[in-house]
Amino acid sequence: MIEFEDVTKRYPDGTVAVDNLSLRIPSNEITVFVGPSGCGKTTSLRMINRTIERTSGTISIDGEDINSKDAVTLRRGIGYVIQNAGLFPHKTVVENVATVPKLLGWDKRKAHSTAMELLERVGLDLKLAERYPAQLSGGQQQRVGVARALAADPLIMLMDEPFSAVDPVVRDQLQEELLRLQRDIGKTIVFVTHDIDEAIKLGDNIAVLRVGGKLAQFAPPSELLANPVDDFVEGFIGKDRGYRALTFVTADELPLADVPAELTVAADGSPVGWANGAAKLELVGATFQRGDSLRAALDAVLTSPVGKGVCVDETGKAVGVIDYGALTEALRP
Amino acid sequence: MTWIGDNWPMIWDQLREHLYLALIPMVLGLVISLPLGYVATRFSWLANPLVALGGVLYSLPSIALFIVLPAVLGTGILSPVNIIVALTIYAVSLLIRNVIDGLRSVPEDVLQAAVSVGYGTLRRVLTIDLPIAIPVIFAGLRVVTVANISMVSVGAIIGIGGLGELFTLGFQGGFLTPIVVGIIFSLALALICDVLLVGLQRLLTPWARAVAPVKEATV
Numbered sequence: 001m002i003e004f005e006d007v008t009k010r011y012p013d014g015t016v017a018v019d020n021l022s023l024r025i026p027s028n029e030i031t032v033f034v035g036p037s038g039c040g041k042t043t044s045l046r047m048i049n050r051t052i053e054r055t056s057g058t059i060s061i062d063g064e065d066i067n068s069k070d071a072v073t074l075r076r077g078i079g080y081v082i083q084n085a086g087l088f089p090h091k092t093v094v095e096n097v098a099t100v101p102k103l104l105g106w107d108k109r110k111a112h113s114t115a116m117e118l119l120e121r122v123g124l125d126l127k128l129a130e131r132y133p134a135q136l137s138g139g140q141q142q143r144v145g146v147a148r149a150l151a152a153d154p155l156i157m158l159m160d161e162p163f164s165a166v167d168p169v170v171r172d173q174l175q176e177e178l179l180r181l182q183r184d185i186g187k188t189i190v191f192v193t194h195d196i197d198e199a200i201k202l203g204d205n206i207a208v209l210r211v212g213g214k215l216a217q218f219a220p221p222s223e224l225l226a227n228p229v230d231d232f233v234e235g236f237i238g239k240d241r242g243y244r245a246l247t248f249v250t251a252d253e254l255p256l257a258d259v260p261a262e263l264t265v266a267a268d269g270s271p272v273g274w275a276n277g278a279a280k281l282e283l284v285g286a287t288f289q290r291g292d293s294l295r296a297a298l299d300a301v302l303t304s305p306v307g308k309g310v311c312v313d314e315t316g317k318a319v320g321v322i323d324y325g326a327l328t329e330a331l332r333p
Numbered sequence: 334m335t336w337i338g339d340n341w342p343m344i345w346d347q348l349r350e351h352l353y354l355a356l357i358p359m360v361l362g363l364v365i366s367l368p369l370g371y372v373a374t375r376f377s378w379l380a381n382p383l384v385a386l387g388g389v390l391y392s393l394p395s396i397a398l399f400i401v402l403p404a405v406l407g408t409g410i411l412s413p414v415n416i417i418v419a420l421t422i423y424a425v426s427l428l429i430r431n432v433i434d435g436l437r438s439v440p441e442d443v444l445q446a447a448v449s450v451g452y453g454t455l456r457r458v459l460t461i462d463l464p465i466a467i468p469v470i471f472a473g474l475r476v477v478t479v480a481n482i483s484m485v486s487v488g489a490i491i492g493i494g495g496l497g498e499l500f501t502l503g504f505q506g507g508f509l510t511p512i513v514v515g516i517i518f519s520l521a522l523a524l525i526c527d528v529l530l531v532g533l534q535r536l537l538t539p540w541a542r543a544v545a546p547v548k549e550a551t552v
């Protein structure tokens with residue numbers, strides 16, 4: 001657990017970047033700091049590894065004040081990922097990843113093999129290990145950045161807008177993989193972004209900060225969407241929060257109707273299309289599974305040519321359908 | 334050609350002296366500019382005055398410097414130390430700008446990453462900042478080396494000038510051969526040193542040429 005107690009950062013010119021922040025960041029979860037520019041989210045993050053020193057208040061990790069050991073030692077125990085990755089251009093990919101193990105004095109061979117394992121883990125083609133960062137795409141560089149942060153197996157990983165400079169498709173992919181990785185490694189991750197959608201997608205908890213460095217709300221995403229504390233948070237979350245909140249409700253309880261005869265299925269049971277009186281089959285559209293969110297189920301209904309969303313099992317076999325009426329009934333709180 | 338053959342021992346000595354008088358100041362200049370340049374990037378208000386001072390020093394006429402230095406340093410008028418000190422001053426005045434520019438060429442996010450993953454200051458400067466600054470520093474080093482090789486000849490006026498002494502010889506004897514030989518050898522020396530420096534730089538910075546982005550199958 002990382003604990004902020006009355007933490008303030010005031011610059012010599014009088015600007016207050018972070019104002020009396022108190023916060024408990026739970027272990028082994030992803031906590032996202034989100035807010036508009038000037039809200040002190042990056043400053044708050046960087047005070048954790050003391051690349052920015054706070055003016056007053058205390059920050060502790062698992063009860064131990066971060067000032068109880070020297071800053072360099074502290075930083076070697078905390079992974080750090082920044083925008084554009086910040087890879088060392090004169091070191092190869094694998095050398096970049098082996099940086100912290102080498103700083104910690106690990107045996108060279110062990111540092112190298114650990115680095116290779118991590119590259120594999122973040123999904124980088126190992127043929128790229130001996131390349132230099134300039135030879136990699138932005139998405140690949142960011143994977144290396146994550147691998148470098150994890151190389152010495154730190155308990156905490158700080159991520160400062162790591163995916164904001166890559167294109168939306170790659171960003172989506174990197175987000176998915178971070179979630180997958182986190183399921184395996186269970187680090188305490190503090191993630192900074194200005195993008196509320198990214199925060200909702202990744203965060204187990206979200207801290208919304210307002211300009212001037214004040215905490216507006218600290219809550220899990222579902223709670224944030226359901227009960228924003230004030231106009232600022234509501235405005236920041238955006239207009240379609242009702243729809244987005246469906247992401248956090250599963251489709252497990254939906255009352256499904258049996259697969260109707262009009263739905264043509266293939267030999268393996270997977271849906272092919274609707275025989276809707278027309279000569280040609282109409283394609284099914286999106287499908288959803290039990291375990292998906294209500295958002296996926298609603299999407300399946302909306303994209304269906306006949307207003308019926310098809311539910312499939314893990315093998316892709318159609319197991320039932322749901323129409324508008326049944327779905328809206330299920331959406332009613 | 335026969336003249337070169339007949340006088341080879343003398344030319345060989347002058348060649349070695351020339352190289353020595355040109356390269357020692359180059360090395361000394363680098364050794365002095367590196368810490369100076371680092372201090373100037375650390376305290377940025379120092380950078381502009383230092384670069385300006387370098388410009389002023391570089392504009393001092395070399396002959397004047399060769400003649401004034403013995404008085405200032407208390408060395409004999411014929412001591413090679415005068416040449417070495419003078420050329421070191423020129424080397425520093427040129428290199429300081431490149432060292433500052435080189436260190437400033439290290440991207441901000443790279444510096445931030447280095448600090449954040451736990452580099453101490455000295456280690457960071459030596460293993461991150463300096464290597465990344467090499468291409469810019471070497472650009473200055475090449476200029477300094479070629480300039481030094483040409484300037485050593487001026488030292489012949491006060492009697493220590495490596496190949497420059499061939500020019501004195503030619504003027505005094507009234508014949509052209511030693512002058513032509515002096516020019517050719519100076520040029521060749523400059524060219525060889527430059528090629529060696531380029532080679533050394535390529536050896537030290539394999540990453541600087543690795544810029545072709547790899548075609549990506551996956552991101």
